[in-house]
Amino acid sequence: MITVDNVTVGYGTAGFIKAVDQVSLTINDNEILGIAGESGSGKSTLMRAVYGDFSTGLRIQSGTVTGRFEDARTGKVIEAQSSQFAPLWWDQLSYIPQGSMSVLNPLMKIEAQVVDGLPAREKQGSSRALRQRIADFLAGFGLEETVLDAYPHQLSGGMRQRVLVAIAAFVNPRLILADEPTTALDVVVQKKILLMMVEIQRRQRNSLVLVSHDLGVHYQITDRLVIMYQGRIVEQGPTAEVFANPQHDYTKNLIASLPRLHGKRAVEVVGASA
Amino acid sequence: MNLLRYIAGRLVVYILVVIFALTVLFFVPRLGPTDPVEAMLAKVASQGAYMDAAQVDALRQSLADTFGLDGSLWDQYGAFIKRIVLTADFGPSLSMYPTPVMELIRNALPWTFGLLLTSTLIAWVLGNFVGLLSGWKPNSTSSRVMEGIAICLYPIPYYILALLLSILFSYIWKIFPLTTTIRGAPWSWELITSVVWNSFLPAMSIVIVVFGWWVISVKAQTTALKEEEFVRYARLKGLGDARILSRYVLPNAILPQITFLALQIGLMFNGSLITEILFDYPGLGLLIYTAVLQGDFNLLMGTISLSVIAVATATMIIDLIYPLLDPRIRHR
Ligand SMILES: Nc1ncnc2c1ncn2[C@@H]1O[C@H](COP(=O)(O)OP(=O)(O)OP(=O)(O)O)[C@@H](O)[C@H]1O
Ligand SMILES: [Mg+2]
Numbered sequence: 062m063i064t065v066d067n068v069t070v071g072y073g074t075a076g077f078i079k080a081v082d083q084v085s086l087t088i089n090d091n092e093i094l095g096i097a098g099e100s101g102s103g104k105s106t107l108m109r110a111v112y113g114d115f116s117t118g119l120r121i122q123s124g125t126v127t128g129r130f131e132d133a134r135t136g137k138v139i140e141a142q143s144s145q146f147a148p149l150w151w152d153q154l155s156y157i158p159q160g161s162m163s164v165l166n167p168l169m170k171i172e173a174q175v176v177d178g179l180p181a182r183e184k185q186g187s188s189r190a191l192r193q194r195i196a197d198f199l200a201g202f203g204l205e206e207t208v209l210d211a212y213p214h215q216l217s218g219g220m221r222q223r224v225l226v227a228i229a230a231f232v233n234p235r236l237i238l239a240d241e242p243t244t245a246l247d248v249v250v251q252k253k254i255l256l257m258m259v260e261i262q263r264r265q266r267n268s269l270v271l272v273s274h275d276l277g278v279h280y281q282i283t284d285r286l287v288i289m290y291q292g293r294i295v296e297q298g299p300t301a302e303v304f305a306n307p308q309h310d311y312t313k314n315l316i317a318s319l320p321r322l323h324g325k326r327a328v329e330v331v332g333a334s335a
Numbered sequence: 336m337n338l339l340r341y342i343a344g345r346l347v348v349y350i351l352v353v354i355f356a357l358t359v360l361f362f363v364p365r366l367g368p369t370d371p372v373e374a375m376l377a378k379v380a381s382q383g384a385y386m387d388a389a390q391v392d393a394l395r396q397s398l399a400d401t402f403g404l405d406g407s408l409w410d411q412y413g414a415f416i417k418r419i420v421l422t423a424d425f426g427p428s429l430s431m432y433p434t435p436v437m438e439l440i441r442n443a444l445p446w447t448f449g450l451l452l453t454s455t456l457i458a459w460v461l462g463n464f465v466g467l468l469s470g471w472k473p474n475s476t477s478s479r480v481m482e483g484i485a486i487c488l489y490p491i492p493y494y495i496l497a498l499l500l501s502i503l504f505s506y507i508w509k510i511f512p513l514t515t516t517i518r519g520a521p522w523s524w525e526l527i528t529s530v531v532w533n534s535f536l537p538a539m540s541i542v543i544v545v546f547g548w549w550v551i552s553v554k555a556q557t558t559a560l561k562e563e564e565f566v567r568y569a570r571l572k573g574l575g576d577a578r579i580l581s582r583y584v585l586p587n588a589i590l591p592q593i594t595f596l597a598l599q600i601g602l603m604f605n606g607s608l609i610t611e612i613l614f615d616y617p618g619l620g621l622l623i624y625t626a627v628l629q630g631d632f633n634l635l636m637g638t639i640s641l642s643v644i645a646v647a648t649a650t651m652i653i654d655l656i657y658p659l660l661d662p663r664i665r666h667r
Pocket of ligand 2: 104105106159240
């Protein structure tokens, strides 16, 4: 799906502030890849580089991000560098940006914001049928149909975040990049949404990259896990293996710092009940 | 429900503003050292008419009547407000006796109204358009040129610009008329072209000065909006420039401009006073000017009261339209 080969990414046109340092990883078809790491370790930067969003002054100094999009629906295969991804946005790949508060247009109803940008294949049929499909889709996220006629300011922060997840997933793309999609949610809703995202991924059989600093989240739903530390990848592997046998000191600290319940790590308790 | 409360609140403010303005209008001339009745009497006397004491007294009485100067201050105040609010009667004009002040105003008002409405609209639409484009693509040649023009025009004092226009286009090149003369029967094509013809320069002069202000203000809005997360998100959705501009940037940039429009109406109205004098344009401004020059007390009271009410009403209407356009206020 995506091959990130030894990329160094940073910001600035005059100077260059390095944020991601010689990172290599692959995002496979039909998998959920988790990225964890402390604040400022370059998670969002890596996501932007993969998505091909250079609007923030982001620059790939060296290395390549190559994508190969195979659309089983049309049989079409597209190969491109991430700098050439823009025509594929909201078609082959979609994005859930970090921080949900001002991501939605304050003057547009939610329904219009779901529809705006949808690829033609998802818009087929009458607008009433489309509305019904969106309403059903939102119901899976615990959102009522009235949300479609609401303006963003009428929704809570958590509802907005769910709307953003739903918008990105409704596109039905080959790759979804989710940057901290559940941070504003309480634990119960967070779990519901995560399970919903897993279910959608299993159904669409696409790839999901999930950024979160919450290891519990990764333990619950990711297939593989990447740990970032100060702009570098310090550890990656199948999630269960990383948890069972952490190699890097930073990862060990992270896992050790998870709260314990009855002598077991909380993640094991949560994981067992999931 | 909240919208109703907003409307009610705005109406109360409107009424208070109008009453306050009328009160000031009532007291200021009465605090001044000149007694309008004695001034009028002196004027009549200076024209050489001989009057005996009884005649002078009779005239004094009738003048006091028309000026509403009978009774205590409170009686006068009550009568004054009642006359304006209930009957809109300002008595006869003294300089164009016996034409009623209201008739003069009724003839002048459409001119001022038409001039201000069209020139404000043109300036607003043009200014928003240019400001939006130059904020969106600040480095393109066309937006630099347009913005350069706007910034050069913006600081020119209005009366200099107006004089320049009228010297250039009515005196040197005799394209437009120097003073207003309207021809044609009511609602004929000839009348319409004649009105447009005569209004062109005054309208242009207003458009030119106001345009720059809008460009600068909308450009600032657009520049800020470009960095807003929802605009960046729209771009990450793969939406094209035209769609992002029309659906995401434009509505959010325009909305605050509507409030500015409400604030500007008053200034524009003051400006139109100068426009009308400079271009000899038969609107309310020229009427006020005439009233001052001729010492026509009734006409002055009438024109100024009406200006206050007109500006307050226009501002209120825009303020009432605003929440209909902004869902954050509409659905609160
Ligand atoms: N637009 C930008 N311009 C300049 N520097 C930036 C920009 N965005 C991020 N950085 C810098 O890049 C580094 C990595 O930031 P990034 O946002 O990728 O971290 P993160 O891992 O996503 O953190 P968090 O968990 O807080 O979201 C930081 O040092 C940050 O200061
Ligand atoms: Mg981040």
